[in-house]
Amino acid sequence: MSSSHVLVLNCGSSSLKFAIIDVQSGSEVLSGLAECLAEQQPLIKYKYDGTKQTITLNHGDAHQVAIAQLVELVKKLGLDKHLIAIGHRVVHGGEHFTHSVLITKGVLNAIKQTSTLAPLHNPANLLGIEAAQAAFSSLPQVAVFDTAFHQTMPPQAFLYALPYSLYKEHGIRRYGFHGTSHYYVSTQAHKVLALDQQNSRIVSAHLGNGCSVAAIKNGQSVDTSMGLTPLEGLVMGTRSGDIDPGIFTFLVNQLKYSPTQIDLLLNKQSGLQGISELSNDCRTIEEAAANGHEQAQLALDIFCYRLAKQIAAFAVPLGGLDALIFTGGIGENSNTIRAKVVSGLSFLGLQLDDDKNLAARFGQQGVITTSSKPCAIVIPTNEELVIATDSAAIAQEL
CATH class of the missing domain: 3.30.420.40 (ATPase, nucleotide binding domain)
Known part of the structure; x- marks a missing residue:
């Protein structure tokens, strides 16, 4: 088994979607979802080697509990030895990020600053990052932003017809989302349709x-x-x-x-x-x-x-x-x-x-x-x- 695996985390307010991807083959080695994290009976459903399993979690500090259980699962399956990075989906990068970046203290601060633009998403993304940093301290952590692909939009497309000061002082503009998906399928279309x-x-x-x-x-x-x-x-x-x-x-x-x-x-x-x-x-x-x-x-x-x-x-x-x-x-x-x-x-x-x-x-x-x-x-x-x-x-x- 090659050392070309990346653990992908998509952390929401009450869920955590995860997958281990072999970047050489593009295949999913492990995939799953931790759900009901804000409720009384959180659980993890995952698929590995063609079989589906469920793990019941203890109610508590939900995201940390879920990631701790995920770490235990990854180690139990022997997949931790082949991980080379942790990749995080981050919903809103504002104007700070036009591409994926290595997560540093500066990047974390920028994501926190942008949380005012995505109060339902970025705080949850940060929870996942911080929990993963604690669990996988030796691995590089990377942020991939939903908004980054759309940072090539020209001003006439991204500006609202509001007082210009609202954009300059508060960042009120159009950012767009689903950028990772739009990028992937458009790239595939270029190949498939020549x-x-x-x-x-x-x-x-x-x-x-x-x-x-x-x-x-x-x-x-x-x-x-x-x-x-x-x-x-x-x-x-x-x-x-x-x-x-x-x-x-x-x-x-x-x-x-x-x-x-x-x-x-x-x-x-x-x-x-x-x-x-x-x-x-x-x-x-x-x-x-x-x-x-x-x-x-x-x-x-x-x-x-x-x-x-x-x-x-x-x-x-x-x-x-x-x-x-x-x-x-x-x-x-x-x-x-x-x-x-x-x-x-x-x-x-x-x-x-x-x-x-x-x-x-x-x-x-x-x-x-x-x-x-x-x-x-x-x-x-x-x-x-x-x-x-x-x-x-x-x-x-x-």
Whole structure:
């Protein structure tokens, strides 16, 4: 077994996703999820050597307990001997970071400073980093940022039409997210479709519980749908996406909402969940819509309309379209969503191939349209591999 393994950690507020990746082969040696960390019965589910196991954790300082148990598991399986680095997903890097970096005291301080822009995410990411530093003190730790890929956006794309002082003094601007995913699938598209990276126009649609679209010109992000936070842009599982800011004033003045209630409404009670009043799970909504549930059908219609409209808008910064990529849980698996979106974009020259669209599900990659350019293609994302590859490259430079 080669010493080319990286432990990838994605630490959320109540969960910890992990994987050990062999960067030479790109394969997952170990993968799993520690969940319910803020609840009474936290546990770890993992897969190793083709088998799935569950470990029940003691309630306590949840993230530290989970990482301590993960360390014990890694050592028990003998995988610690082959680790060369720990790679951490960090949601928000602000303007500090345009690429992955070795974690130092200065980097930690910058991530802490940026926490005001991502109060739900960065503090949890920091918990994972600090716990991993204590557990794997001899290994280099690397931060890979969701926002880094979008730092190539020009000012006309990332600035809001607000007083300029809010940007200069407080960093209020559009940052974008899902950058690691958009980078990976666009890189794959260049290879699979034999596109010239110095002369290419790609729209990448990452569709899951969170959704975003990126305009990628000549391999660089020039615009994206998410903004200061992951709330802006498309309709998502429970997030509203774009709405009239005047609604905030109405909610406060007329309905007496508090800021906390507004945040809960827009982030947890809206999107597919809010419109359908059934679920945030696209599979549940598609099934209900097929059985005649009108609000489920409406939720799908709004989701697809807004998505198609955003994709079409990104033909402006790109100056045209060579390829449209679908990725993420919905993008990779919902032939229904893809069909509705591609149908709405037929004026761009996209024509769906029904058989190819049906075949490109459940991890299968493939072009789903009849023409070679422009085309729509399904490419399963692999953010963990990007994090592992970046982390290994930085570790090997030390």
